[in-house]
Amino acid sequence: MRARPKIKDVATLAGVSTATVSRALSTPESVGLATREKVMEAVKATGYRINAAARDLRMRRARSILILAPNLSNTFFSRIFAAVQEEASAAGLTVQISDSRIGRERLLSLGYDGRADGIVLLDGSLDPEVVNGWQLPLIQLSEWNDAYDAPRLGIDNRAAAGLAVRHLAALGHRKVLHVSGPGDNVLALTRQQGFSGTAAESGIAPVVFPGDFTMEAGAGAARRWAKLSDRPTAAFCASDECALGFISECVHMGFSVPGDVSVVGFDDIDFADRFLPSLTTIRQPREAMGRLAAERVIAMMGAPAKEPRSRPAPPIHVAAALVERASTGPAHT
Amino acid sequence: MRARPKIKDVATLAGVSTATVSRALSTPESVGLATREKVMEAVKATGYRINAAARDLRMRRARSILILAPNLSNTFFSRIFAAVQEEASAAGLTVQISDSRIGRERLLSLGYDGRADGIVLLDGSLDPEVVNGWQLPLIQLSEWNDAYDAPRLGIDNRAAAGLAVRHLAALGHRKVLHVSGPGDNVLALTRQQGFSGTAAESGIAPVVFPGDFTMEAGAGAARRWAKLSDRPTAAFCASDECALGFISECVHMGFSVPGDVSVVGFDDIDFADRFLPSLTTIRQPREAMGRLAAERVIAMMGAPAKEPRSRPAPPIHVAAALVERASTGPAHT
DNA sequence: GGCGCCTCTGCAATCGATTACAACGCGATT
DNA sequence: AATCGCGTTGTAATCGATTGCAGAGGCGCC
Known part of the structure; x- marks a missing residue:
């Protein structure tokens, strides 16, 4: 009762060998019906559970x-x-x-x-x-x-970034900020490429700020954006968190979103559609x-x-x- | 090279027994310096890693x-x-x-x-x-x-709920809504008790809506709140998500927060302080x-x-x- | 009645580590 | 010189399962 029952205990109780118990458990069809039932009963009675370490060792896999x-x-x-x-x-x-x-x-x-x-x-x-x-x-x-x-x-990050840019282009934005992720991050890079590429195609003047996907980075970017003389009318952030940080900081500084600046995020995290304003973003089907x-x-x-x-x-x-x-x-x- | 080296391989290469290899790895001080070095070298050369299943089995623990x-x-x-x-x-x-x-x-x-x-x-x-x-x-x-x-x-949920209520009381609220969690959830229950108890002490008229901690529940509670004839001037939600849903829905319905209704959440999730308005809440030091x-x-x-x-x-x-x-x-x- | 085949079961090896115990070498002690 | 003791090392049992192989028994068919 104290110690965990092992296969041997079940075997003894059922009056069969351990081999039979093992088979009854893993390949029931290879065991006689009567035996199988005895075994199952013994399993239930002892509360036996397979020891994963022993099985992993023998089977050379860990499930x-x-x-x-x-x-x-x-x-x-x-x-x-x-x-x-x-x-x-x-x-x-x-x-x-x-x-x-x-x-x-x-x-x-x-x-x-x-x-x-x-x-x-x-x-x-x-x-x-x-x-x-x-x-x-x-x-x-x-x-x-x-x-x-x-x-x-994964998604096609380059194309996805393109979606965001084209959306902004369609709304008439001609100068757009991209708040990127860490320079050594492949997602950040690819999204930025998508941004730049599509901006060029759409006749949009691109501005890129570095970031790191966090809300803090978004907030920082917003402060930097605010200081610009000829401010982009829209921002495309490399993550939703970043976008929320950006918006939040903009609002704190007295700007209105999307009145003064449109913002697009990336990911479509759970809060995106409950944020105020709700966030336009790229959905990744996580x-x-x-x-x-x-x-x-x-x-x-x-x-x-x-x-x-x-x-x-x-x-x-x-x-x-x-x-x-x-x-x-x-x-x- | 193809197959994973085992302790035996290391032992052979180092010219010692497997026991010695094992000891060199787990209790280096019990092995002679020269031997230990030979073993370590062999380990490096073979790229040996302990097989977890075998060790778990023998040691009867899995780390x-x-x-x-x-x-x-x-x-x-x-x-x-x-x-x-x-x-x-x-x-x-x-x-x-x-x-x-x-x-x-x-x-x-x-x-x-x-x-x-x-x-x-x-x-x-x-x-x-x-x-x-x-x-x-x-x-x-x-x-x-x-x-x-x-x-x-964990935190003292009862007391924590009390903090929220007293905060609202101090702000002059006299009728407060509590959006609770699932009726069979111990956190929801305890927080609700804290709410009711403290409301009574503070001369606050309590109203309780059921919920389930989600944003949807919060939004639903908001709609229900809006229909009340004598609306509570504040809401204490059993989770931050719920609170964000509540606020979001209120704003969509044209109310202002905290102008028309003050809202307190619970948890202090990452978004709480970037939400608009930023969320008053109970911090759990997660x-x-x-x-x-x-x-x-x-x-x-x-x-x-x-x-x-x-x-x-x-x-x-x-x-x-x-x-x-x-x-x-x-x-x- | 004998043979072969098929189904079911048990024996025992095996997976790859750890560790109790014994043995060994060697210097120190008497 | 024999004994002791200590530090180091090896031998072999063990952890608890799975599974190849072979044997036992039952059945049908000739």
Whole structure:
């Protein structure tokens, strides 16, 4: 009662061998009906649960997937986590989670200790040597890094940024600010490229401020924007948080949104449509992204390990969309 | 190169036994200097990493803690996850995470398969039989259930609600609405008690609407509030999300906050101070809560399993505080 | 009645680590 | 010179499951 029952206890109680118990549990059809019932009864009676460590060791797999993200407390990630976990759980897998900025050694171990047999990676800034060193099914989600030898999933950030710019162009804006993310972040870069490219096509004068996706960065950008002599009439922020920070600071400074400045965000986090004004933004289907990534990695876990791919697979793009809300309006010259 | 090196490979390369390798890795001081160096070299050369399953099996512990929460995508939890993970990682532990609403069987297994050796539980609505059946160090965080035989950590919700009410009382409000959470939720109940109790003491007429902590619930409550003939001049919502929904809907209906109605939230989520108007709320020190819970459960993991406690330990309370911002103002009669 | 086949079950090896115990080498002590 | 003791190392058992192989038994068919 005190100690956890092991398979031996169940076997003894049911009057069979441990092999039979194991089979009754994993492949019931391979065991006689009467025996199976005896075993199940014994399992119930003892409250037996398989010891994961023993099984993992023997089977050389852990039935677990690992999620790595650069910042666990980020609102954008949480819904992805939930979707991955849900999908994993449905497949009978457990989920490990870790910040991806825990240091090279720890990180290496995580993907290498046999505890996980698949990885969903949300960080494109890790050492490719480390990432490629894990010999595990892995999928890059949202962020990516061309040096990683793994398939990737996410929206087309360049095109998505284009949607935002064209929306502003259509409203008559001719000078637009882009508040970007960290210079070494692949998402920030790609969105900025999309911004610049589309701005050029649309005859929009681009202005770019650096940022880091946070509300603080947005607020800072707003203060800097306010000081400009010839202020852009619209701002496209690289994240919703940044956009909310921007708007909030603008309002505190006495400007009106979208009266004085239209603002577009990126992500469509949960608060976007309850903010005041509600935020025009680019929706990333986070739930679907998480679900697809999980499905994908689970599928890879099932298949025999693919050997080094000859050429990188093209990214799998899920659809992003512009969500028009109240934070954008016509340019008032 | 292809297959993962095992301890045997390292031993062979270093010309020692596996026992020595194991010792060199876990208790270096028990191994001769020369040998230790040879081993370390071999470890580096082979890229050896301990196989977690094998070690877990032998040591009967997994160096891992499990976080269970009723909703992984909730903004309130994410920062707690981050803090727990950080603390765990610093202690050399990995983190498993799961939604706690995955069904009795799966849930039972999670705490019983030897994969985790400590649990941080954020859900007070699970079957006590299941929870008490896990024979693992466990701490209840935020939510709780008196039927769980485990220590608990969190703020004093009753008192915290009192802070909100007294704040409104001090501003001259005499009729206050409380938008509560689910009727079966211990946090909702306790906060509601705090609300009612303090309202009575402060000569405030209480009105209570049911809710469920979400923005939608807040918005719904706002619509219902608007229809009241003698409208409360203030609302105390059981969560920040609810409060934001409430405010947002009020503004959409043409009311001003705090002009027509003051609003207090609960939690102090990240967006609270950037919302427009910024949200007066009760701060829960989520980071500290996560950190403390982790510390606590890690400590329990170290100590020999305490046998069934004679009487329930009193809850450990961390300090909640009122954060005054712009969503509350004097009652305008 | 004998043979073969099929179904069900058990024996025992195995997964890859940790660790109790014993053995060994070697200098110090008597 | 024998003994003691200490620090180091190896041998082998062990953790708790899974599974290849072989044996037992039952059944049908000739």
